Amino acid sequence: MRKPIVAGNWKMNGTLESIRELVAGLKAGIGEVNVAEVVVCAPAIYIAEASALTGGTAIALGSQDLSNAASGAYTGEISGSMLNDFNCQYAIVGHSERRHGRGESDQLVAEKFKAAQDSGLTPILCIGELLEEREEGVTEQVCARQMDAVINAYGVAALQNSVIAYEPVWAIGTGKTASPEQAQEVHAFVRSHIAKQDQLVADGVRIQYGGSMNAANAAELLAQPDIDGGLIGGASLKSEDFLTICRAAG
Numbered sequence: 001m002r003k004p005i006v007a008g009n010w011k012m013n014g015t016l017e018s019i020r021e022l023v024a025g026l027k028a029g030i031g032e033v034n035v036a037e038v039v040v041c042a043p044a045i046y047i048a049e050a051s052a053l054t055g056g057t058a059i060a061l062g063s064q065d066l067s068n069a070a071s072g073a074y075t076g077e078i079s080g081s082m083l084n085d086f087n088c089q090y091a092i093v094g095h096s097e098r099r100h101g102r103g104e105s106d107q108l109v110a111e112k113f114k115a116a117q118d119s120g121l122t123p124i125l126c127i128g129e130l131l132e133e134r135e136e137g138v139t140e141q142v143c144a145r146q147m148d149a150v151i152n153a154y155g156v157a158a159l160q161n162s163v164i165a166y167e168p169v170w171a172i173g174t175g176k177t178a179s180p181e182q183a184q185e186v187h188a189f190v191r192s193h194i195a196k197q198d199q200l201v202a203d204g205v206r207i208q209y210g211g212s213m214n215a216a217n218a219a220e221l222l223a224q225p226d227i228d229g230g231l232i233g234g235a236s237l238k239s240e241d242f243l244t245i246c247r248a249a250g
């Protein structure tokens, strides 16, 4: 059985004060989340504070990105080992806001995936198609290409210590959610694509859905057989909404 995993991606939102309030709300309700693993991905500058706030709780900490390099002359970048120093366990890589908003290539994302694992972090590999790609009927090709960048470089076994987040780009922050059937179809494809190379890895890897998941639609999405959790943007900024999603995950 795959343990569901729900991760909040706070993006570039919040203040020191609002983050303290948000984590206090999460801590108050986390005891009612029985099964799911819960992660919050804080903005880099608040990682230290989030680490102190979540330490000793059932809330794991993640970063929203990391450098593909281990150390050196990379102004503005943050390495996996630095994140490790603050007890980060997860790192999002390849979020569409970085692939499409910051021009990150499949290869760079794959390198970040490896850098996360090399530092003992579990990468959350985001994949997903643009609206025009869905309309052209190439959703599966896009997701396969984004996964293959990792598989071809580091082997299918590298996916064992990772989480995949299927996030149709047209659904992120738009209020347009993929229907449970649409999401399940792609999740099943993602798993079958991995199974072509390794059935055990495919059976074990957790695949989150992301894209306007909220307290109202989470249960239906999370009930799909190949949806193992959620990567949550907007709805992760309100503790009650995020906890409702976590409870719906199990």
Ligand code: PEP
Pocket: 009, 167, 171, 172, 173, 174, 175, 210, 211, 212, 213, 231, 232, 233, 234, 235
């Ligand atoms: C995300 O940022 O990964 C995301 C899914 O955002 P939202 O839930 O706001 O669509």
